[in-house]
Amino acid sequence: MKVGSSNDPEAVKAQYTSSKGLDTRIAFHSKYSTNRQGYGSWIVSNYDIRKGIDVLEAGCGNGSLWLGHGKLIDKCSRLVLADLSTGMLEAAKENLGDKANPEHYLLPQCCKLSYKGCIKEIFRES
Helix, strand or coil: CCCCCHHHHHHHHCCCCCCHHHHHHHHHHHHHHHCCCCHHHHHCCCCCCCCCCEEECCCCCCCHHHHCCCHHHHHCEEEECCCCCCHHHHHHHHHHHHHCCCHEEEECCCCHHCCCCCEEEEEEEE
């Protein structure tokens, strides 16, 4: 991906057709980050998930943010993972298996996202 192309929707789609690019970024940050807590653990530590709520993560990527956080997932009545990339959703399914129900992996067009029920928490990573 060229510098500055992160604002180009087609370039972003091309980079994230599979989880390979994101996996590379995660590995880089894991190896060289000075944050001892780790990015994913730091993000999750800021979530306010109470027992029995429905949670939607928009832009879930490969789902790795939820790995190692089974107790937090167990609090969710439903964990709905959404991403614009089928490749990312496939990787999320591989990483999380049945922790998020198969019907709760969505490929939305965000403006047309239709969901029955009430989602109490929505998360999006940049």
